[in-house]
Amino acid sequence: MKLNRRDFMRFSASAAALTLLPLSGCARALRTQASPRVVVIGGGYAGATAAKYLRMWSAGRIEVVVIEPKPSFISCPLSNLVLGGSKTLADLTFGYDGLQQHGIQLVQDTVTAIDPLARKLQLTRGELPYDKLVIAPGVDFIYDSLPVLDNAEAQQQVPHAWKAGPQTVLLQQQLAAMPDGGVFVMSVPKAPYRCPPGPYERVCQVASYFSQHKPKAKIIVLDANPEITSKKALFAKVWAELYAGMIDYRPNSQLTEVDVAAREVKTEFETVSADVLNIIPPQRAGKVAQLVGAANVDKRWCEVDFLSYASKVVPDTYIIGDSVSAALPKSAHMATSQARVCASAILATLAGQEPDPQPVFANTCYSFVNARMAMHVAHVYRYDLDKKIMLPAEGGGVSVQPSEQEGQYAYAWAQNIWSDVLT
Amino acid sequence: MLLRLTVLGLFYAPLLAVAGPDHVTTLAASCAACHGTNGNSVGGTPVLAGLDASHFRKQMQDFKSGVRPSTVMQRHAKGLTDAEIDGLALFFSQQPRRPASLPTHPR
Numbered sequence: 001m002k003l004n005r006r007d008f009m010r011f012s013a014s015a016a017a018l019t020l021l022p023l024s025g026c027a028r029a030l031r032t033q034a035s036p037r038v039v040v041i042g043g044g045y046a047g048a049t050a051a052k053y054l055r056m057w058s059a060g061r062i063e064v065v066v067i068e069p070k071p072s073f074i075s076c077p078l079s080n081l082v083l084g085g086s087k088t089l090a091d092l093t094f095g096y097d098g099l100q101q102h103g104i105q106l107v108q109d110t111v112t113a114i115d116p117l118a119r120k121l122q123l124t125r126g127e128l129p130y131d132k133l134v135i136a137p138g139v140d141f142i143y144d145s146l147p148v149l150d151n152a153e154a155q156q157q158v159p160h161a162w163k164a165g166p167q168t169v170l171l172q173q174q175l176a177a178m179p180d181g182g183v184f185v186m187s188v189p190k191a192p193y194r195c196p197p198g199p200y201e202r203v204c205q206v207a208s209y210f211s212q213h214k215p216k217a218k219i220i221v222l223d224a225n226p227e228i229t230s231k232k233a234l235f236a237k238v239w240a241e242l243y244a245g246m247i248d249y250r251p252n253s254q255l256t257e258v259d260v261a262a263r264e265v266k267t268e269f270e271t272v273s274a275d276v277l278n279i280i281p282p283q284r285a286g287k288v289a290q291l292v293g294a295a296n297v298d299k300r301w302c303e304v305d306f307l308s309y310a311s312k313v314v315p316d317t318y319i320i321g322d323s324v325s326a327a328l329p330k331s332a333h334m335a336t337s338q339a340r341v342c343a344s345a346i347l348a349t350l351a352g353q354e355p356d357p358q359p360v361f362a363n364t365c366y367s368f369v370n371a372r373m374a375m376h377v378a379h380v381y382r383y384d385l386d387k388k389i390m391l392p393a394e395g396g397g398v399s400v401q402p403s404e405q406e407g408q409y410a411y412a413w414a415q416n417i418w419s420d421v422l423t
Numbered sequence: 424m425l426l427r428l429t430v431l432g433l434f435y436a437p438l439l440a441v442a443g444p445d446h447v448t449t450l451a452a453s454c455a456a457c458h459g460t461n462g463n464s465v466g467g468t469p470v471l472a473g474l475d476a477s478h479f480r481k482q483m484q485d486f487k488s489g490v491r492p493s494t495v496m497q498r499h500a501k502g503l504t505d506a507e508i509d510g511l512a513l514f515f516s517q518q519p520r521r522p523a524s525l526p527t528h529p530r
Contacts, residue, residue: 053452056460057443057444057448058441059441061441071529072529073526090528091528093528093529094526094527094528094529095526095527095528095529097526097527098524098526098527332456333456336453336455336456337453337456340449340452340453341449344443344444344448344449345443347441347443347444348442348443349443350443351441351442351443353442353443355443356445356446356449358446359446359449359450360446360450360453360502360503360507361449361450361453362453362454362456362499362502364456364457364495364498364499376494376495376498378495378498378499379498379502380498380499380501380502380503381502382502392502393501393502393503394501394502395487395497395498395499395500395501395502396498396501396502397498399494399495403494405494406494406495408467409457409467409468409494409495411467412457412464412466412467412468413456413457413468415465415466415467415525416455416456416457416458416459416464416465416467416468416523417455417456417457418525418526419459419460419465419523419524419525419526420455420456420459420460422526423460423523423524423525423526
């Protein structure tokens with residue numbers, strides 16, 4: 001089934017039906033008696049997974065509504081391959097019909113306000129009451145230090161391409177239009193940011209494209225971090241061996257100024273000119289998390305109870321995925337692992353039980369170094385009863401070297417996680 | 424507050440029949456990223472659903488000890504306790520095999 005005009009009307013119809021629900025405490029209690037309602041804001045990896053597992057594990061006894069402004073799901077994982085030329089954005093774009101088949105109600109709308117004490121939220125098309133709220137808004141960009149980039153026009157000139165979609169295609173087109181011998185400059189923000197190895201995988205993908213089509217082109221990486229933040233030795237080796245002489249990596253290079261029209265950036269030490277300029281901005285919890293007041297750590301990230309992902313500051317509200325404040329990688333697998341623990345804990349709570357006192361989950365993250373070869377970082381994470389956080393278990397680590405075998409595993413990972421999250 | 428909790432407890436009474444998933448069920452779900460929902464892989468990785476429990480246990484213990492060489496599976500096997508491996512073996516052996524599918528691309 002494809003998303004079509006009728007589906008959009010159905011979104012509207014379900015939104016209308018939901019808004020018709022009475023809002024007084026008494027009427028709400030009557031509705032709750034029928035089945036508790038969990039509203040999930042955000043239909044990315046975390047939100048879609050939470051919604052599916054809430055329905056699946058409750059055998060449909062919980063009403064689940066997902067609010068997502070975009071009409072379809074676009075995968076950030078593998079989106080760097082669009083720059084390398086081995087995938088298109090269409091390959092990574094999926095409909096939400098599979099979730100609807102679980103009885104999940106999808107509302108294509110934007111949340112404008114949340115009242116956590118009254119347990120209701122405001123959409124552009126009306127109000128929606130809930131019993132439990134799950135927030136999975138991904139990341140929001142911080143432009144405080146580079147305000148010239150805080151508008152759509154500047155981002156057309158200087159893409160971030162850090163949320164898969166039109167920005168990914170834009171960067172791919174700019175790279176394709178760049179003359180051979182041109183310079184691609186990419187800026188990496190200070191950690192934490194979404195997808196720790198992502199910027200370095202991007203360098204590999206752009207280098208792979210340049211090797212085939214623009215062999216005289218150069219890549220300059222301006223990294224605000226003191227070193228490569230993930231799979232360091234592996235990336236350094238790949239750059240030296242597969243892409244010798246093409247990549248100039250400069251650590252401790254935080255941007256201080258950007259000239260959008262000239263595609264020129266300044267750091268504390270130097271001025272760098274680009275033919276194609278890709279600035280990945282610093283990040284914080286998605287807008288909805290800020291809206292509800294859940295981003296209480298440095299006004300950036302959300303503090304949660306790692307047994308349930310309940311917000312430490314907002315009642316009846318759970319936060320999963322990239323918005324969570326944790327020493328955990330902000331990856332898609334991590335987002336889904338958190339989502340399942342959260343769904344499990346919500347169901348336990350609704351059933352009057354205690355959540356699992358010591359959750360354990362896995363994270364596997366592959367990076368492609370060209371169209372076929374990939375390498376992993378993988379850990380099991382275990383709840384630490386003293387520190388009350390998730391800590392990596394023994395035995396985790398990274399690949400010995402990138403390989404085609406792991407490239408096949410990486411595609412299998414993508415296909416299985418898409419199947420799990422969206423069907 | 425106490426009153427509100429009591430009242431909620433009453434309203435959620437129908438859910439009491441459905442217990443939340445246990446530790447192993449939630450842990451097993453974490454394997455879905457590579458092995459599909461409840462171990463029903465769409466391909467490229469082994470289907471774990473319906474796998475004989477002793478076979479599963481042997482493979483995981485061999486990944487853990489290094490007897491069976493692996494790229495990524497050793498990372499996961501080494502991080503799990505023997506009890507968790509036993510629990511996962513039982514869980515996956517009890518899952519029905521179902522055809523898994525990929526989500527569709529919108530037009």
